[in-house]
Amino acid sequence: MVSDDDVRYVARLARLKLKSAELDRYSRQLSGIIDHINKIAELDLKDVEPTSHVTRLENVFRADTPWSSVSQEKALLNAPEAEAGAFKVPQILEAGEQ
Amino acid sequence: MDFEPVIGLEIHVELSTESKMFCGCRVKFGGEPNARCCPVCMAHPGALPVANEKAIEYLARIGLALNCSIPERSIFHRKNYFYPDLPKGYQISQYDRPFAVDGRLEIVVDDEQLTVGIERVHMEEDTAKNIHAGGGGRIAGAVYSLIDFNRSGTPLVEIVTRPEIHSPQAARTFLNKLKNLLKYLDVSDCNMEEGSLRCDANVSVRPAGSSGLGVKTELKNMNSFKHLEKGLAMEIERQAQLIESGGQVVQQTVHFDFATGEVTPMRSKEFAHDYRYFPEPDLVPLAAGSDFVEKIRAAMPELPDARAARYVNDLGLPAYNSEVLTSSRELSDFFEATLAHFDDARMASNWIMGELLGYINAAGGDLASCRMAPAEMGKLLAMIRSGAVSNAVGKEVFAEMCKTGQTAGEIVAAKGLAQISDEPELAAIAGRVIASNPAQVEQFRAGKERVLGFFVGQVMKETKGRANPQAVNRILKEKLAG
Numbered sequence: 001m002v003s004d005d006d007v008r009y010v011a012r013l014a015r016l017k018l019k020s021a022e023l024d025r026y027s028r029q030l031s032g033i034i035d036h037i038n039k040i041a042e043l044d045l046k047d048v049e050p051t052s053h054v055t056r057l058e059n060v061f062r063a064d065t066p067w068s069s070v071s072q073e074k075a076l077l078n079a080p081e082a083e084a085g086a087f088k089v090p091q092i093l094e095a096g097e098q
Numbered sequence: 099m100d101f102e103p104v105i106g107l108e109i110h111v112e113l114s115t116e117s118k119m120f121c122g123c124r125v126k127f128g129g130e131p132n133a134r135c136c137p138v139c140m141a142h143p144g145a146l147p148v149a150n151e152k153a154i155e156y157l158a159r160i161g162l163a164l165n166c167s168i169p170e171r172s173i174f175h176r177k178n179y180f181y182p183d184l185p186k187g188y189q190i191s192q193y194d195r196p197f198a199v200d201g202r203l204e205i206v207v208d209d210e211q212l213t214v215g216i217e218r219v220h221m222e223e224d225t226a227k228n229i230h231a232g233g234g235g236r237i238a239g240a241v242y243s244l245i246d247f248n249r250s251g252t253p254l255v256e257i258v259t260r261p262e263i264h265s266p267q268a269a270r271t272f273l274n275k276l277k278n279l280l281k282y283l284d285v286s287d288c289n290m291e292e293g294s295l296r297c298d299a300n301v302s303v304r305p306a307g308s309s310g311l312g313v314k315t316e317l318k319n320m321n322s323f324k325h326l327e328k329g330l331a332m333e334i335e336r337q338a339q340l341i342e343s344g345g346q347v348v349q350q351t352v353h354f355d356f357a358t359g360e361v362t363p364m365r366s367k368e369f370a371h372d373y374r375y376f377p378e379p380d381l382v383p384l385a386a387g388s389d390f391v392e393k394i395r396a397a398m399p400e401l402p403d404a405r406a407a408r409y410v411n412d413l414g415l416p417a418y419n420s421e422v423l424t425s426s427r428e429l430s431d432f433f434e435a436t437l438a439h440f441d442d443a444r445m446a447s448n449w450i451m452g453e454l455l456g457y458i459n460a461a462g463g464d465l466a467s468c469r470m471a472p473a474e475m476g477k478l479l480a481m482i483r484s485g486a487v488s489n490a491v492g493k494e495v496f497a498e499m500c501k502t503g504q505t506a507g508e509i510v511a512a513k514g515l516a517q518i519s520d521e522p523e524l525a526a527i528a529g530r531v532i533a534s535n536p537a538q539v540e541q542f543r544a545g546k547e548r549v550l551g552f553f554v555g556q557v558m559k560e561t562k563g564r565a566n567p568q569a570v571n572r573i574l575k576e577k578l579a580g
Contacts, residue, residue, distance in 0.1 A: 013372060015180055052173050052377035058385040064115050064152035067122030067136075075132040075140065075247065085131040086229060086244035089182045 002030040100306040101338045104314075105269050105299055105330060106261035109276060110254055111286045112224060112294040113156045118251040119223045120147030120190065120381075125253070127292045131246035139251035141185035146380050149174075153221065153253035154197075154384065156285040158394040160255055161198025161219045163283055163401060168386045172197045174221070174378035182245050183226040191256075192220035193375040197384065205275050207268045214272055215260035224252035255285075261300065261311065266330035270323050273297055281427035284399050290321055297326055302347065303337045312337070313347040317354065318364065329354045336361055405430055413443035422451055428465040429455075432472050439476025446479060453493060457500045469503030470496075478506035485566055491515045519566040521573070524557070527565070528573045531556040542578050550574060 007027045011018050018026065069075075072085050081088040115125055121138035137145035161168055175193035201216035229244040257276070263269050277288045277295060288295040297320045302312035317333055320326035332354060337347050351364040400408075402424040409420035424430045429450070436446045454468065454475075461467040478499065482492040487510055495509050502509075510516050518524060531553055532539055542549040553574045557565050 010374075013178070013374060053379065053382055055382065057382040058171075059390075060148065060382045061151035061154065062122070062148040064117050064150050065122060066117040066124040069123045069134045069136050072130055072133045075135045078140075078142075083244055085133075086246050087132070087182075089243050089245060091242055 002027045002034060006030075099338075099342060101303040101334070101341070102306045102308075103264055103266075103301060103303050103330070103334045104261045104311060105263040105266075105301050107257075107259045107263065107269060107272065108298040108300070109257040109259075109273070110224075110296045110298075111160070111257065111280060111288070113153050113253040113255060114284075114286050114294075115150055115152045115156070115253055117150060119150050119153055119221070119253040120251055121145075123248075123251065126248075127289075127294070129248065131244075131248060133248065135247040135250065139185075140247050141187075147190065149381060149384075150253060155394055155397075156253070156283070157197055157219065157221050157255055158386065158391065159283045159285055159398055160257070160280070161201065162391070162395055162398065163279055164198070164201035164203055164216045164219060164257070166198035166201030166216060166219055168198050168391050169195065170387055171195065171383050171385055172220075173383045174381045175375045176378050177222075177373045177375055179373055181225070182243060183228050183250070185226065185247065185250065189222060189225065190378055190381070191222035196220035197386070203272065203275060203279070205268065205271045207265070207271050212268060214262050214268075217258045217260050219255060219257050222254050222256055224249050224254040226250040261302075261314075266327040266334070269299065269330055270327040273326060274323060278402065278426055282399055282401050282405075290323075293321070296321065299326065299330055301330055301333050301337070303334055303341065312341075313349050315347065315349065316351045318351055325354075325356060328356065332359060333361070402427075402430070409443075409447075413437075413447075415443060415447050419447045419451060422455075423447060426465070432465060435472035436476045436479075439473045440479045442479070442483065445483070446476070449475070449479060449496070453496045454500070457497060461500075468500045470499040471503075474499060474505050481506055481510070485519055486510075486517055487515060488517050488563065488567070490563060491517065514562075515564060517566050518561055518564050519569055521569065524565060524569055524573050525577075527557055527560050528553070528570065528577055531560065532574075532577055539578065550578070553578070 004023050004027055007018070007023055007030065010030075011026075076082045076085070076087065079087045112125075117123060118125055118139055121136050123134045123136050123139055126134065138147055158168065172192060172195045174190050175195075176188040177191045177193070178188040180187060196218040198219040199217070201219065202213050203216060205212050205214060226245050226247045227249045229246065259272070263272060280286050280288050280295070286294055290296070299317045299320060300314045301317065302314035304310060304312045315333060315337070317329050320329050333352065340347060348363075353362050353364045354360075355362070406417075406420040406424045409415040409423060410417055415423075422429075423433050432454075433446060433450055436450070437443055440446055457468060458465060475496075478487075478492060478495060481487050482489060487495060487506075491510075495506055495515065498504065498509050499506060535553070535556070538549050538552055542553075550571070554567070554570055557570050557574070558567075
């Protein structure tokens with residue numbers, strides 16, 4: 001069972017603020033997923049490659065050819081604040097913490 | 099107590115591809131901010147990455163040059179964290195299925211051959227660039243930050259060594275050798291000042307002779323060889339003192355102020371290692387089968403060891419010369435470019451190792467501080483070999499060429515340095531010298547043959563050192579004998 005603390009921890013990593021009702025709902029949903037994975041883990045899987053992709057495609061590349069980028073003006077259209085051609089964001093770090 | 103340092107390096111290399119890792123925006127240093135971006139590298143919704151084939155080729159070159167094995171299949175992962183320079187909220191990187199693993203690089207420190215294991219080499223993308231405003235450039239104290247996405251998505255290769263380096267000097271030697279190798283591979287300009295080669299170090303200490311690992315700290319962005327060596331030495335000293343005084347090393351990232359020697363913790367590691375990696379669904383796996391690897395291997399540029407062997411076998415150079423010449427890509431290229439204009443490899447290598455390296459060391463710079471083109475050096479050597487200028491004058495001209503970038507012909511003409519081999523002219527000068535020194539002529543004829551040196555000296559003085567010495571000797575002997 002995924003505990004409320006586990007959910008709070010993951011929520012913090014994902015920058016989510018959860019209400020206590022949501023905490024309960026997500027811990028049940030996440031537990032369901034983990035239970036399902038544990039069920040799969042009961043099988044003998046030692047010769048089975050983990051599935052990371054389902055398309056069976058591999059080595060899809062693009063040639064190293066530059067294209068035209070968007071203009072600085074366009075790039076900054078989505079910026080709530082801009083200065084000197086750059087995105088302006090709040091102070092990033094307090095001393096000693098991330 | 100004696101402590102042994104244990105150091106592992108993480109090196110990030112920006113690849114010198116034309117375009118970014120997952121989109122076609124141009125890769126370049128500097129310029130107007132946010133002028134080389136697009137929906138992919140700014141993470142607009144719905145934009146999808148496609149891997150740059152050239153970058154994968156460069157990645158493979160690095161892996162092979164570091165003697166790694168290349169697993170048949172590797173995949174990209176998302177490394178999730180929040181920071182304004184990371185628009186997607188994750189960095190595309192590789193995790194448990196990296197491109198290359200288990201390599202090694204040999205280095206020589208104090209005449210001792212050491213092997214440093216390479217744990218992995220993997221592909222990722224660089225982040226955007228932060229400009230911290232209002233706090234003197236340091237992150238702490240900044241009032242706000244400015245973000246430039248030009249660098250976002252630049253192909254970045256991470257090379258991780260095993261913790262098998264045991265001195266700051268060995269760390270520096272390793273990084274130097276790696277940088278040189280990368281230059282031979284033509285995969286990066288390795289400009290540390292511009293951040294295209296960056297080095298982080300994990301360091302711990304343990305009682306000498308023991309085999310466990312102590313608690314490590316991480317030094318970020320040692321952005322020059324000097325900083326790497328000095329930063330490691332300072333951190334090792336700090337850890338040793340801490341332990342000796344009964345304290346404990348705390349696992350953290352530390353920042354060094356090289357001016358004051360002060361150590362400050364940079365960020366808490368509490369959440370830093372929980373990146374919730376998962377396979378990147380937008381990029382398909384890389385399948386580097388043996389055909390793929392062999393194709394890359396066949397197209398690999400010549401590496402320093404192979405070049406050195408070629409110099410010995412094909413050009414007949416001594417092993418030592420070959421090693422010195424190939425110790426830097428630039429020097430080796432200069433040597434080969436000179437040979438395109440002058441066919442005596444031994445003579446060219448002697449002049450490069452003596453005069454050119456002498457000039458560079460005295461100038462305290464690198465090859466870029468020499469303005470002489472290899473073709474011009476070749477022409478000068480040809481003039482020296484033919485006797486058009488003397489050896490001594492040649493050295494003077496060589497230094498002048500390095501300094502000014504003028505050609506040998508220009509300098510010789512401007513300073514009147516051409517060697518005089520003209521027989522009648524030399525005979526006339528010799529005649530004058532003999533006529534005005536009768537006492538010395540007496541001595542010579544009385545059997546004191548070393549007086550010949552006096553006459554040669556007088557002729558050289560008259561000609562400001564430009565007389566061909568062999569011709570002068572012969573002419574003087576003939577005249578004095580008569």
